[in-house]
Amino acid sequence: MGVLVRFDFAELPVRGALVRLDQAWLDWWQRLGLDGVERAMLGEATAALPLLAANLKFRGRMNLQMQGGAHLSLLVAQIDHQLQLRSMLQTTEGPVPGAWAQAVAGAQCAVLVDPESGMDRYQAIVEAGGASLAADIEGYFAQSEQLATRVWLASDEAVATGLLVQRLPGDSDDTDGFETVAMLADTLADGELLATEPDALLHRLFSTVGLRQHDTRDVTLTCRCSRERIGTLLLSLGEEDVEALLAEQGRVEAACEFCGRAYVYEADDARALFVAAQAEPPSQTKH
Numbered sequence: 001m002g003v004l005v006r007f008d009f010a011e012l013p014v015r016g017a018l019v020r021l022d023q024a025w026l027d028w029w030q031r032l033g034l035d036g037v038e039r040a041m042l043g044e045a046t047a048a049l050p051l052l053a054a055n056l057k058f059r060g061r062m063n064l065q066m067q068g069g070a071h072l073s074l075l076v077a078q079i080d081h082q083l084q085l086r087s088m089l090q091t092t093e094g095p096v097p098g099a100w101a102q103a104v105a106g107a108q109c110a111v112l113v114d115p116e117s118g119m120d121r122y123q124a125i126v127e128a129g130g131a132s133l134a135a136d137i138e139g140y141f142a143q144s145e146q147l148a149t150r151v152w153l154a155s156d157e158a159v160a161t162g163l164l165v166q167r168l169p170g171d172s173d174d175t176d177g178f179e180t181v182a183m184l185a186d187t188l189a190d191g192e193l194l195a196t197e198p199d200a201l202l203h204r205l206f207s208t209v210g211l212r213q214h215d216t217r218d219v220t221l222t223c224r225c226s227r228e229r230i231g232t233l234l235l236s237l238g239e240e241d242v243e244a245l246l247a248e249q250g251r252v253e254a255a256c257e258f259c260g261r262a263y264v265y266e267a268d269d270a271r272a273l274f275v276a277a278q279a280e281p282p283s284q285t286k287h
């Protein structure tokens, strides 16, 4: 489990959020079998999503997606309004450079907001390739929401964590309050974000400027994949391709791209999917 703490200030037009994932993060990267630079990058992206979603006002999902980078071919982190989070990363051949700008050079990066109903989904392009993912996310807020924002992200094998401070919408005249809070947050020492529990950290940074801590919500790292969803995937491949796989391997094995969980369809099970689908055509209802 992880936590997302939201806060603001009695006298200053600034809001913020702090996320901390510990055991859940450890379980997640171990299941994905990541290490080194790749684990560090996924950790930061995973911690970034609860910060992006901290002030979401609707039911639905939010994605951060980067693809086609020189070394990072795909990075996806996804969260919903219940703060259920999942993330994955794929790299091209060879070692990934530790410098963020180099690793993501050439990547297309976007934030996709996908409300369940009542609103259209929208996508905002993020300029990738700044000094860090945190810097790229600051750029996203500046560009797409015109909100001055600072973000700090950190991860190691035990913790993925992040801090966001942001000028309140509609208070664009007051820059001093935001600068004050950002300056205090900039006193974070190397490793302090990783080493300190949320309550203690917020108190240390902001207790002198009227910190008001709000709700603390649980964040879970969990995958929504299921045997049923993989079955739908096989149906969409088509009977011919599935038969080709069966001829080659005797059965169909598919792994979830997020969590790596393996699903096996024996030949009879795979064929039964198509029989059932023909008996009962899929609903045309669009979700």
Ligand SMILES: [Zn+2]
Pocket: 223, 224, 225, 226, 256, 257, 258, 259, 260, 261
């Ligand atoms: Zn999964």
